[in-house]
Amino acid sequence: MQKLGTATELEYAFLFTLRKVNSINLEDFKQFFSNMPIDPYIKGKYRSRRLSRFTASGNELVKLPHGYFFQSKEHNPLVGDIKREFAELDDALIELDTFKNIVLAFSDSCKLHPEAEIGVHQIRISCSPDNFSNPAPEGIHQDGTDFIGIFSVHRDNIQGGETHLYTAKRQKPVFSKVLNPGELLLVNDHEFFHFANPIKPQTEAQGSWDVFVLTSPSLLSE
Ligand SMILES: [Fe+2]
Numbered sequence: 001m002q003k004l005g006t007a008t009e010l011e012y013a014f015l016f017t018l019r020k021v022n023s024i025n026l027e028d029f030k031q032f033f034s035n036m037p038i039d040p041y042i043k044g045k046y047r048s049r050r051l052s053r054f055t056a057s058g059n060e061l062v063k064l065p066h067g068y069f070f071q072s073k074e075h076n077p078l079v080g081d082i083k084r085e086f087a088e089l090d091d092a093l094i095e096l097d098t099f100k101n102i103v104l105a106f107s108d109s110c111k112l113h114p115e116a117e118i119g120v121h122q123i124r125i126s127c128s129p130d131n132f133s134n135p136a137p138e139g140i141h142q143d144g145t146d147f148i149g150i151f152s153v154h155r156d157n158i159q160g161g162e163t164h165l166y167t168a169k170r171q172k173p174v175f176s177k178v179l180n181p182g183e184l185l186l187v188n189d190h191e192f193f194h195f196a197n198p199i200k201p202q203t204e205a206q207g208s209w210d211v212f213v214l215t216s217p218s219l220l221s222e
Contacts, residue, residue, distance in 0.1 A: 004062045014110065014147070016165055016187045017174060021105045021151065024098050026181050029153050032093040033039035033124050033210045037086070039077045046133040050088035050122040052094065053218040056107035061100050064117065067220035075144035078137055089122050102184070104194040106149040109186050113189045119145075119218030125199060125205065126208045127158060132200040135161060140169050148187045148194065152179035158207035161199040168193035179211075189215070 003042055036048035047070040053064045054148035066088060093099055103118060112118070150163060155178075163185060164173035174192075187194060201207035 014186075014188045015173055015191055017109065017187065018175075018177070018183060018185050019105070019109065020182055021102055021184050024101060024182060026098075026153055028096050028098045029093070029210070030189045032090050032122070033153065033208075035125055039086070039123075041082075041084050044131070044133070046126050046131065047135075048126070049086050049087045050148045051119060051220070052101060053117050053119045055115055055117060056104055056112065059104065061094070061103055063094060064220075065222070067122050067218070067222055069119070069220055071144050071219060073139040075142055076138050079168075086121075089120065093122075100120075101210060102149075102151050103214065105184060106147075106151075106174070106186070106216075109149075109184075110147040110216060112147070112216050116216050117218040117220070118213040119193055119215045119220055121213040121215075123213060124208055124210050125161075126206060127199050127201055128206050129201055129204050132160075132198045135196040136194070136197045140166060140193045141195050141220075142189050143215055143219070145189050145215040145217055147214075147216045148189050149212075150179060150185045150187070150210040151214070152181050152183050152193075153212060154181055155207045156210075157202050157205055158199045159202050160197045161209050162197045164195045164197070167192060168196070169193055 029208040039047040055062045068083040165175040
C-alpha cells in the first residue's frame with residue numbers, strides 16, 4: 001500500500017495498492033468477452049460492456065436487481081447526468097469461482113461493509129490498425145464512488161493502455177503502469193484521478209483489452 005506525503009495514520013486508511021489475484025485461471029473468462037454488446041453511449045463502436053451489481057458477504061456473492069448506471073456531469077462530462085443501462089453479466093460467468101475470487105479480493109482489500117454494493121463493469125476495448133482506441137474518453141477523471149478496482153483480464157495484440165493515477169488533474173501521475181493480466185489495481189476514488197492511455201495493435205490486426213472495473217458504491221439505482 002502506498003503512502004503519500006505527510007498523510008496521518010487516519011488519512012492513510014487507503015490510497016492505492018496493486019495486487020496480484022492468485023489462483024485465477026484467466027482462460028475461464030475468455031469466452032465471456034467475445035460478442036459483448038457495444039456501449040452505445042460513446043462515439044465509435046470500440047467499447048463493449050456489461051454491468052451487474054452485487055454484495056459480498058462472507059464468502060458469497062449476492063447478485064442484486066438490474067439497475068441504471070448514473071454519474072454526474074461533474075464526474076463524467078461526456079455522458080454524465082444521464083441514466084445509462086447495460087446488459088447484465090452472463091450468469092455462467094457469475095457462477096465461476098474465478099469471478100467470485102476477484103470480487104471478494106476487491107471487497108477484502110477495501111474492507112467493504114457486507115452490505116456495500118459493488119458494481120462490476122465487464123469491458124472490452126477493441127482497436128484496429130486504422131482506429132486506436134481510448135479506454136477513458138472522458139479524460140483524467142474520478143468516478144464519483146469510494147473505491148475502484150481495475151482488474152486486467154487479457155491484453156490481445158495491443159500496446160499502450162497504461163493506467164495512471166494523479167492527485168490532481170494537472171499534476172504528473174503518481175502511478176503509471178501497464179496492468180498485466182491478473183493484476184488488480186485498487187484506488188481510493190476520493191484521493192485520486194485516473195486515466196488509461198489509448199491502445200493500438202502491435203501488428204496489422206485487431207487488438208483488444210479486457211478488464212473488469214469494480215466500484216463501491218455501485219452508482220446503480222432502480
Ligand atoms: Fe473511471
